[in-house]
Amino acid sequence: MTQTPPSSRGPATDGPLADSLLKFGRFLRPGEFSPDLRTVTLEGGRQGDVFYRDRWSHDKVVRSTHGVNCTGSCSWKVYVKDGIITWETQETDYPSVGPDSPEYEPRGCPRGAAFSWYTYSPTRVRYPYLRGVLLEHYRAAKARVGGDPVLAWEALVTDPVASRAYKRARGKGGLVRASWDETLEIVAAAHVHTIKAHGPDRVAGFSPIPAMSMVSHGVGARFINLIGGTMQSFYDWYADLPVASPQVFGDQTDVPESADWWNSTYLMMWGSNVPVTRTPDAHFMTEARYRGQKVITVSPDYADNTKFADEWLSPHPGTDAALAMAMGHVILSEFLVERRVPRFEHYLKTYSDAPYLVSLDEREASDGRRTYVPGKFVTAADLGGAEAAVDNAAFKTVLLGRDGSVVVPNGALGHRFGDADEGKWNLDLEGVDPQLSIRDGAAWGGEVAELELPRFDVAPEAGAEHEGGSGVVRRGVPVARVAGRLVTTVFDLLLAQYGVAREGLPGEWPTSYADASTPGTPGWQEEITGVPAEQAERIGREFADNAERSGGRSMILMGAGTNHWFHSDTIYRTFLALTTMTGCQGVNGGGWAHYVGQEKVRPVTGYSQYGTASDWSRPGRQMIGTAFWYLATDQWRYDGLPADQLASPLAEGLFAGRTTADCLVESAKRGWMPSFPTFDRNPLDLVDDARAAGKEPAEYVVDSLNDGSLRYACEDPDSPENFPRVLNVWRANILGSSGKGNEYFLKHLLGTDSSVRAAEAPPERRPESIDWHDDAPEGKLDLLVTADFRMTSTTLFSDVVLPAATWYEKHDLSSTDMHPFVHSFNPAIAPPWQTKTDFEIFHLIAKRFSEYARTHLGTRSDLVAAPLMHDTPDAMATPHGTVENDLPLVPGVTMPKLVVVERDYTAIADKLATLGPLAVKAGMVTKGIVFDPTPEVAELGRLNGVATAGAGAGQPLLDTDVKVCEAILALSGTTNGRLSVQGFRQLEKRTGQRIAQLAEDHEGGRIRFADVQARPVSVITSPEWSGSEHGGRRYTAFAINVEHLKPWHTLTGRQHFFLDHDWMRELGENLPIYRPPLDLARLFGDSPVVGSTAPSGDPAASGHAEVAVRYLTPHSKWSIHSEYQDNLFMLSLSRGGPTIWMSTQDAEKIGVRDNEWIESYNRNGVVVARAIVSHRMPEGTVYMYHAKDRTVDVPRTETSGQRGGIHNSLTRVLLKPSHLIGGYAQLAFAFNYLGPTGNQRDEVTVIRRRSQEVEY
Amino acid sequence: MKVMAQMSMVMNLDKxxxxxxxxVTCKQAWTNRSGVEYVWFNNVETRPGIGYPRRYEDQEKWGGGWVRTKSGRLKLRSGGRLKKLATIFSNxxxxxxxxxxxxxxxxxxMLLNAPAGEHTPVAKxxxxxxxxxxxxxxxxxxDDNLGGSAETMADDPILQHMSEHVASEYEQTYMFYLPRICEHCLNPSCVASCPSGAMYKRVEDGIVxxxxxxxxGWRMCVSGCPYKKVYFNHKTGKAEKCTLxxxxxxxxxxxxxxxxxxxxxxxxxxxxxxxDKVAEAASIEDEHALLDAQRSVFLDPHDPAVVQAAREAGIPEDWIDAAQRSPIHKLINEYKVALPLHPEYRTMPMVWYIPPLSPVVDVVASSGNDGEDAKTLFAAIAKLRIPLEYLAGLFTAGDTRPVEASLRKLAAMRSYMRGINLGEGKDERIADAVGMTGDTLEEMYRLLAIAKYEERY
Structure with missing residues (x-):
């Protein structure tokens, strides 16, 4: 301690009097004062600090994660003190990415950091709950029937008064606590009765995203599959599936891990707000900038990620494809026509369909001129002679060599199956130098043809500039003649489509980049998007220039902002065209990076075997969720969207007079897409009926369909025998999150109050192939069972609420495509109160179910109608994609496959708990590769033990969650090197290429559950996926295709610019094209025009100013879907309830100020929220964060008098016919792989300021 | 020379x-208990914006921090200690x-327990x-992400002091985030404000x-802190704050x-x-000189004289070693990219910030030309969306030069590393232009971009 007083001249504080006071004071206080008495430092005597030290102390730290649909898959430390979970922080122990890259640590976001709040929160479901009205009626019915639960359920649901009573009560409180015993009894009885009376395909299961907790998902899916129920898809239903991916790549979605962003030198974030939606990965982007990466954001608002951009492009919502077309125009012009970048040229010839030949169909134009339209890919079958006589000739596509020779290169779909082509399914051009353009050919004589191509952007009227119309543009291509056909290449078609002029070609061509008169140019896009032409031009050029200089390291990171549109497939195809034409796909740091709802169950083979119960019976019933909900919730009754209004002006009338719902029925009947419930009869009874008639079941079904005595359920979804009856929801909140057309769910599926405001389609707009009942059913569903640990909009409306364990209370596995690791969930505490893990819940249900089945079901034969599948010879059911009518019904060719599956309903619990024999006997199939797990199954028997009795006697046990984790890891190539190598060897045989070295050094490698409990573990490269982690490299999609000449799973085996299915042509979508957002005002009479301030006529709106705006639902900063939106931490850091972001201009129009209550309403429903007014929003567009649930701070609305809706109360399902195509090459069904999307971005809503007095 | 050790933080706002x-993790660990429900030892605010608590930077209202008297002494802005004693019961x-x-x-x-009724239960x-x-x-x-900008943004004290008018218009939008904890100042006005002597700086690491x-519970510390990072626990009646x-x-x-x-x-x-130099540095007259003054208080941990003096001051060897390996000295004194938050409060704050880059303004982007040399792809600092003057209002008492210098170094690092990344070589001229060498830029790049765990802490 210094005793020197401060110098009166030197720096010091205050004045002398204060100093002397302080000098006195310092003797009262231990510690060291600064000489000027400014501050005091202190050593020792810190007993007062004990509080904080105590608070930090804890008894143990447990590794777990969050089973939430964000694809974060972050490993967390959960702290426990005195048996109570206190908080969580991120783990930092991921395997290293290498010395020259940032690491994955830490991974986690504020939502995850707030999770432990749920454990003891007042919204935790602690006990089983039942709707009181249901319970009373059930108990009364049970007494009446003498105590049999199944008969009691039957009595209840067939009593119109009782069933109406409990269905009307859904969502209106009155839940009562029940015992597990009685709850299980009711759930099991409902399942048994439904299967017996209506059929197993009337039981549905909904639980999304297995990757976020594979065992929890798998156990329920396995139960549903064992009983023959239908599992609903989610990726397409969420509109997260980019349909362009199967269209272009023949792959569901495969993308780079986030550490690969680091390798990119030019990154466009296009409709993907990375800091919010990929929070733990965002740092790779911010850090890559320091390595010289240029960053562009494309977003209509000043989104969070724009902060990191070098430039911000803000196109009008939904117009992104026009911007991408213009960039493509610049790239094609400067890098492939004015000069040809050798790398781009080689890439297009080897890895894309660009050099392949397309025939041109002659057509008489409206003015009588002879023109052409693109036809079909030329195949070996068209060549005649010996070439046409080979196996699968119609699926072997053709190109011209530089010397004019006609070549059928290896690697087409036709080479994929059959002994004759073994070793030929590869991308080796074997020395052929293809003509990219017909003009490249030595023999080209200058012959050209004028094409007609569709456009959908024309004739915008004043005030509707972004909504467009359709028309035709004429452009010429060079042509040749092959086998009597006039042909050109896909590349030539592409140049015509993008408006890239070349000398000597007829037609309408732009005169400059600025020329806005014809589609394709930067000037043209400026009129549509509002992005300056010069900026679009320069960014396009930079993107390609960077790709040239970096060897393909230009990346487009894309997300929901561009993917949730009705026409997202065409938007995405324009993006993918950019990454393919610049040779970026399959290159580390390059290509597409689609991040929205994508997931990656890295140990996919083991997971699928378990979840689909393929070890016991095949096939399962896997349904396209969008179609299921569209029919089940009767949204089809309001839709009536004429399919021909979506069609090309050059269409041939395939859709004339038909609605999109008719397309759905056609797709189901042709076996393109699955359809469950399938027939208007119980599929168990169908087999009995067939046998009684002395026929094979398949034959019986065909005959009955032909004579009209049997129909598809989708032809009459409102008839009681076709209702879905039981719905199981777990790990999901369909009524608070993903349920597009939420109010229709409430009205028709559940039969309770709703705010549906639309009128049903008038007679002239109704589907011709679906029966119309004048009285729409309300309350189709007999039982809604939801397991959750918190109260959601779904639990509020459920008949049974089961108390689930949280993610900190169970064992499970987690993986994602954002990183290459598998890691674990572990219980920090045992499930408290009466909560149980999903695993335990389904085992309990299965036991009770099997018990009741002894009396009521026994063993039955079930007829499963399975669709034509991708990655199988089914994909060759439709040569040339030509849709023919009046074909005879042939199961598996012109209609679904019909398969009889034996189901011993008394053995469901036994089978659920053991690994069945089919895994070994039939093998495990992933993407066409058959894995043989014989040694692994034997080993699992020793590791897990085998069942000693029952249906699974002698089979490995799967009776605990940890044993299932072991099984999943043992049965997947990514976690078991032996299986990976075995799969690669099979691929080597088929392709004739050497590939297995990617896994050979890991052949003895096994990842066990204990390994992933210790720390996250990197996976092994496996043929289950298209990229490679070999040697510690970063995963990027299609690296194996590019580096090892393995074909894509498409018609040509290459990436496709051109799609030649009849329906694609009908829609005008043969090639990448700009289609504007749907003009709802034109397509439906009941929607306003964006920007309109005309009164809506709503009575409650009288006297209030109103404005019609685009209604977008981007992902929230404060929740992951509806999860965390009710979390007090997240609410305290935001605005504490439902909000709608709007521009200052729109707020002014309706006289609303920030934080004032507003109502937002359209034909589909009503939302009440508070306004967030900000200048970062563009005029004419509002945002309501996705998945604002009904649970927190939602008043009643003035418009309906009901509780305000969720974000999806304003949306509804709209089907796009191109998503329904099946049975043809890459356009073939696989679960969550291809199917109609539940898109919701095209909707328009009206907003007004409401009374500021709100009632709850 | 009196060598002391201070635990400090640098936040790279550009990331x-x-x-x-x-x-959230801070709240969960420290303040999710009654009495401090409203307390966030760590908060993040969107700028422009008015912060938490509202307009805390308006010292004319709150009177936090120090002011320099005409005689060159430092005085608590809210009044000297005598005044504090006099007004101790009404603050x-x-x-x-x-x-x-x-x-x-x-x-x-209510979600679970609402009785059967007419409407869907809700939690109000x-x-x-x-x-x-x-x-x-x-x-x-x-006001996260400029929410409610029309109502509140104009109240941002920094914007109010800017000469340049910043319109709240869509085309001109910009924003960035400012995470804040206690500054653990070298010259803490909260400590000086405390009439009870309850606040102190730890000798060994300077934690306040x-x-x-x-x-x-006099709460003079709450008033005295210009960053409003001391809070009052209304249950215990005592002050609480970030403990680092x-x-x-x-x-x-x-x-x-x-x-x-x-x-x-x-x-x-x-x-x-x-x-020994703290008070002098904090009292320097020119506010723009405070940045360099504070830098000059820091000692080079590699300087043998400093090491010797540190040993004499009783600082243990491993602490000296830690100071030598610390990233803080590099970022503040060597690369000079980090800047203090509101040096004009004269508290000598010890949480510093690297200012953020931002997109170029529309007028540059739409011209068809990049803001700078097209080859480097990176825009001129003066044409970025976040006005230099705004950043200077936060970090340099309004002097735009240090902010510009810092941003230019970030941009130079990006350009220089791009050449290496593309295999197009090392261009020393880029480093030279910002007064650095290529090697130093690469070192800085490793620290800022690769940023391994053990190099961050």
Whole structure:
């Protein structure tokens, strides 16, 4: 301690009097004062600090994660003190990415950091709950029937008064606590009765995203599959599936891990707000900038990620494809026509369909001129002679060599199956130098043809500039003649489509980049998007220039902002065209990076075997969720969207007079897409009926369909025998999150109050192939069972609420495509109160179910109608994609496959708990590769033990969650090197290429559950996926295709610019094209025009100013879907309830100020929220964060008098016919792989300021 | 020379994604208990914006920090200690709860327990202070992402002091995030404000703490802190504040906010400084000179004389070693990219910030030309969306030159590394243009971009 007083001249504080006071004071206080008495430092005597030290102390730290649909898959430390979970922080122990890259640590976001709040929160479901009205009626019915639960359920649901009573009560409180015993009894009885009376395909299961907790998902899916129920898809239903991916790549979605962003030198974030939606990965982007990466954001608002951009492009919502077309125009012009970048040229010839030949169909134009339209890919079958006589000739596509020779290169779909082509399914051009353009050919004589191509952007009227119309543009291509056909290449078609002029070609061509008169140019896009032409031009050029200089390291990171549109497939195809034409796909740091709802169950083979119960019976019933909900919730009754209004002006009338719902029925009947419930009869009874008639079941079904005595359920979804009856929801909140057309769910599926405001389609707009009942059913569903640990909009409306364990209370596995690791969930505490893990819940249900089945079901034969599948010879059911009518019904060719599956309903619990024999006997199939797990199954028997009795006697046990984790890891190539190598060897045989070295050094490698409990573990490269982690490299999609000449799973085996299915042509979508957002005002009479301030006529709106705006639902900063939106931490850091972001201009129009209550309403429903007014929003567009649930701070609305809706109360399902195509090459069904999307971005809503007095 | 050690932090705002993970993990660990519901030791605010508590930077209202008297002495802005004693029972410069926000919860139990009724049950908001129904009208982060900009943005004290008019128009939008904890100042005005002597700086690491036994709840520290990072626990009646997680630091762990920062933007480390020079540096007349003055207080931990003096001052060898390996000294004194928050408060704050880059303005982008040399792809600093003057208002008492210099170094690093990344060689001219060498740029790149765990803390 210094005793020197401060110098009166030197720096010091205050004045002398204060100093002397302080000098006195310092003797009262231990510690060291600064000489000027400014501050005091202190050593020792810190007993007062004990509080904080105590608070930090804890008894143990447990590794777990969050089973939430964000694809974060972050490993967390959960702290426990005195048996109570206190908080969580991120783990930092991921395997290293290498010395020259940032690491994955830490991974986690504020939502995850707030999770432990749920454990003891007042919204935790602690006990089983039942709707009181249901319970009373059930108990009364049970007494009446003498105590049999199944008969009691039957009595209840067939009593119109009782069933109406409990269905009307859904969502209106009155839940009562029940015992597990009685709850299980009711759930099991409902399942048994439904299967017996209506059929197993009337039981549905909904639980999304297995990757976020594979065992929890798998156990329920396995139960549903064992009983023959239908599992609903989610990726397409969420509109997260980019349909362009199967269209272009023949792959569901495969993308780079986030550490690969680091390798990119030019990154466009296009409709993907990375800091919010990929929070733990965002740092790779911010850090890559320091390595010289240029960053562009494309977003209509000043989104969070724009902060990191070098430039911000803000196109009008939904117009992104026009911007991408213009960039493509610049790239094609400067890098492939004015000069040809050798790398781009080689890439297009080897890895894309660009050099392949397309025939041109002659057509008489409206003015009588002879023109052409693109036809079909030329195949070996068209060549005649010996070439046409080979196996699968119609699926072997053709190109011209530089010397004019006609070549059928290896690697087409036709080479994929059959002994004759073994070793030929590869991308080796074997020395052929293809003509990219017909003009490249030595023999080209200058012959050209004028094409007609569709456009959908024309004739915008004043005030509707972004909504467009359709028309035709004429452009010429060079042509040749092959086998009597006039042909050109896909590349030539592409140049015509993008408006890239070349000398000597007829037609309408732009005169400059600025020329806005014809589609394709930067000037043209400026009129549509509002992005300056010069900026679009320069960014396009930079993107390609960077790709040239970096060897393909230009990346487009894309997300929901561009993917949730009705026409997202065409938007995405324009993006993918950019990454393919610049040779970026399959290159580390390059290509597409689609991040929205994508997931990656890295140990996919083991997971699928378990979840689909393929070890016991095949096939399962896997349904396209969008179609299921569209029919089940009767949204089809309001839709009536004429399919021909979506069609090309050059269409041939395939859709004339038909609605999109008719397309759905056609797709189901042709076996393109699955359809469950399938027939208007119980599929168990169908087999009995067939046998009684002395026929094979398949034959019986065909005959009955032909004579009209049997129909598809989708032809009459409102008839009681076709209702879905039981719905199981777990790990999901369909009524608070993903349920597009939420109010229709409430009205028709559940039969309770709703705010549906639309009128049903008038007679002239109704589907011709679906029966119309004048009285729409309300309350189709007999039982809604939801397991959750918190109260959601779904639990509020459920008949049974089961108390689930949280993610900190169970064992499970987690993986994602954002990183290459598998890691674990572990219980920090045992499930408290009466909560149980999903695993335990389904085992309990299965036991009770099997018990009741002894009396009521026994063993039955079930007829499963399975669709034509991708990655199988089914994909060759439709040569040339030509849709023919009046074909005879042939199961598996012109209609679904019909398969009889034996189901011993008394053995469901036994089978659920053991690994069945089919895994070994039939093998495990992933993407066409058959894995043989014989040694692994034997080993699992020793590791897990085998069942000693029952249906699974002698089979490995799967009776605990940890044993299932072991099984999943043992049965997947990514976690078991032996299986990976075995799969690669099979691929080597088929392709004739050497590939297995990617896994050979890991052949003895096994990842066990204990390994992933210790720390996250990197996976092994496996043929289950298209990229490679070999040697510690970063995963990027299609690296194996590019580096090892393995074909894509498409018609040509290459990436496709051109799609030649009849329906694609009908829609005008043969090639990448700009289609504007749907003009709802034109397509439906009941929607306003964006920007309109005309009164809506709503009575409650009288006297209030109103404005019609685009209604977008981007992902929230404060929740992951509806999860965390009710979390007090997240609410305290935001605005504490439902909000709608709007521009200052729109707020002014309706006289609303920030934080004032507003109502937002359209034909589909009503939302009440508070306004967030900000200048970062563009005029004419509002945002309501996705998945604002009904649970927190939602008043009643003035418009309906009901509780305000969720974000999806304003949306509804709209089907796009191109998503329904099946049975043809890459356009073939696989679960969550291809199917109609539940898109919701095209909707328009009206907003007004409401009374500021709100009632709850 | 009196060598002391200070635990300090640098946050690279250029990497901050505004996710608030730091806020949540801090809240969970330290303040999710009654009495401090409204307290966020760590908060993140969107700028432009008015912050938490509202307009805390308006020292004309709150009177936080120090001012320099004509005689060159430092005086607490809110008045000298005598005045403080005189007004100890009525402190008009204390933020009220509504300046933070009124904490609330919801009737969550109604979701499960609502009796059968006409409508879907809902959890309506309830004040955590009064238990009454309330309309939520302010939160810990109300103006996140420019929310409500039309109502509140103009009240941002920095904007109000700017000469250049910043319009709140869509085309000109910009924003960035500012995470804030206690500054653990070298010249803490909170400590000086405390009439009870309950606040102190720890000798060994400079962490500013409130002795919970000594605190008498006068709240002069709340007023005295210009950053409003001392809070009042209305249950215990005592002041509480960020402890820089000393229970973690003492066992070799980084602070919670640092380790959980998923943007990987926080650097933590010891710096050595000359305690004898603090008062002089804080009292320098020209506000623009405060930055260099504070830099000059820091000692080069590699200087043998400093090491010797540190040993003599009783600083242990491993602490000296830690100071030598600390990223803080590099970022503040060697690369000179980090800047203090509001040096004009004269508290010598010890949490520094690297300012953020931003997109070029529309007029540049739409011209068809990049802001700068097309080959480098990176725009001229003066044409970025975030006005230099705004950043200068935060970090350099309004002097735009240090901000520009810092941003130019970031841009130069990007250009230089791009050449290497594309295999097009090392262009020393880029480094030269910002007064650095290529090697130094590469070192800085490793620290800022690769940023391994052990190099951040």
């Amino acid at each position: 901050c994604i505004g996710c608030h993970t730091c806020s 008009p410069k204390l933020p009220e709860i509504h300046d933070y926000y009124e904490p609330w919860t919801y009737e969550y139990d 908001p309830k004040s955590l202070l009064t238990g009454e129904d309330m309309k939520i009208s302010w939160s810990a982060n109300w 703490l409130v002795d919970q036994d000594q605190c008498r 997680c000393y229970p973690r630091l003492e066992v070799g762990l980084p602070t919670v906010c640092s380790e959980t920062c998923v943007g990987r933007l926080r650097y933590l480390g010891l710096v050595l400084y000359d305690a």
